[in-house]
Amino acid sequence: MARFTPVVLRRYLFGGQLPGRGCLRQLRHRQTTQSLYSQRHHTTLVEDVDGNAAWKDAPVAFRKQLKGEKKLKKAQGKGKRSQSLEEWELTVGIEIHAQLNTARKLFSSAASTIDEEPNSHVALFDVAMPGSQPIFQKETLIPAVRAALALNCDINRTSRFDRKHYFHWDQPSGYQITQYYEPFAKDGYITLYAHDGIAKEDGDSIQIGIKQIQMEQDTAKTMSQPGDIHLLDFNRVGLPLIEIITLPQIHHPSTAAALVRKIQTILESVDACVLGMQSGGLRADVNVSVSRRDGFGGSHEYGGVKGLGQRTEIKNLSSFKAVEDAIIAERDRQIDTLEAGGVIEGETRGWTIGEKTTKRLRGKEGEVDYRYMPDPDIAPVVIGADLLHHLQHSMPVLPDEEINTLVEEYGLTAKDAMSLTSHDNGGRAEYFYNVVDDYMKLIPDQDLSTAGRLCGNWVLHEMGGLSHPEANEGNPLGITDTGDCLIKATSLAHLLHLLIGKKITGKTAKKVLAELFEAGIQNVDTGPEAIVDRLGLWYTPLSNREYVDMAKTVLDANVMEEILAGKTGKLNFLVGQMMRMDTEGSVDPQQATAVLQKLIKENWKS
Ligand SMILES: Nc1ncnc2c1ncn2[C@@H]1O[C@H](COP(=O)(O)OP(=O)(O)OP(=O)(O)O)[C@@H](O)[C@H]1O
Ligand SMILES: [Mg+2]
Ligand SMILES: [Mg+2]
Structure with missing residues (x-):
């Protein structure tokens, strides 16, 4: 599978001291200053793209996930379980393994690959050939340090x-x-907000400590076949991973899922990782314990957090939902065991999607003694102050800051801002910025938040509803990471300009949007004006007489009484009726309201 060339990642390097060839790619057209909008007018980043993007995993639609979570929470809140949750406190700590975005493995120059011919990129060291030695690929530090x-x-x-x-x-x-x-990094933290999908009980925001982040090698990939046959792909062996270890400070399953999702988003936004959970590039182990809330908490301690119960560990979870469901199942199993007078054993457990309970894999006595020892073949890794300084100063806008900008400057709701940034690998947000830029050029004195709200509504909601039998499944609008789309940003901006200038009606605008989409699929170069011309849909305002006639049809004495008695909502209802009467969509709601008000004031009688 083709990848982007590494050239763009050179911007993270400095003074030619590290060769660009070791790093893979830069994904986003993101900037490093406070205001995304203001900088967009000064900065053009060079994207050097070579062939098809390797990322195929679109993040789970956030709205959908929130809906699912809501349902789940409702179900959880019922009956006996909620009673025991008042007595028991759940605690979770998570280890996340993420594959770094590098061109080479951690200790060999074999290429890191995605979905290539098995065993086609394997160095002698990767298969432990006697005499082979590890050679630390120092470029791997760049995404690792950026993640940290x-x-x-x-x-x-x-x-x-x-x-x-x-x-x-x-x-x-x-x-x-x-x-x-x-390890190369320690004592970090991540802040999760309500809009990240944390549990209601965690309030507006919660901070979870990160004990440390370490670099390590991945293992070979096993593909199990019927008949106890296991095929091995050594392409994966030796790929650079980071393991991110959180403190045991998570107390709700949905917060745990939100944390994993947010870490994925953050790693992606700083180009530290290549693949998301859906593609196996991110895996989570969850550690679960429960302790009594009545002050007789557990006797365990980790990273300075005291009073914990005995933990069990569920390894290798590969979706946000699996993280949440496995924690719920393990929490309930532990509470049931303790309430029945049993004890929790320190053990490793497994979780299969769709199951109701976790399954024991091995107990403490079965735990391997890893016999940790310093590797005598690898020198200490020393990170120079200059490299660190450079990496600190070339960080892009992080997701929280971007959400904040979208809400504060572009006038979006937090929910819409989250949706925008989570669609199409961030490409939808890039597209949105392009539309706003083009729209602002057409109406320069426009307020940015008004323009942002209008464009956001169309980019997310109106365009989100488009479908076509010939469109690409999963990404019908053909949006790329850098914000290209089948409907050109400038076409949408012009369309919205026509709408706001009352040159076309809302109904026509929707029709033209669908035509632009179709034209994009058929690769036909056209613009909104040409389509309106062709369809003969330029707006001709209705005459006052026509408004009055329509208003008279919808008004009846009872409704008029209600409006006069102060039920103003009824007025909107009548305007809605007038708009429905006109199939061409030519009724201007403001004018319809004015005509209705006038008739009512004159106490018109039918
Ligand atoms: N009592 C507890 N309850 C819940 N979580 C805990 C508890 N004790 C430790 N944890 C969590 O367990 C994780 C321990 O990770 P760590 O990598 O230090 O050890 P490990 O699981 O023994 O190692 P590995 O699985 O990498 O071989 C951390 O995320 C920590 O927050
Ligand atoms: Mg660990
Ligand atoms: Mg562990």
């Missing part, structure tokens, strides 16, 4: 690699190289 900075971590200027020993077919050397004793 985005998660507010302190960067350890000197970190080291250790060996974690275990025997399994997916690990040819018998150990995984990780950072156990001295």
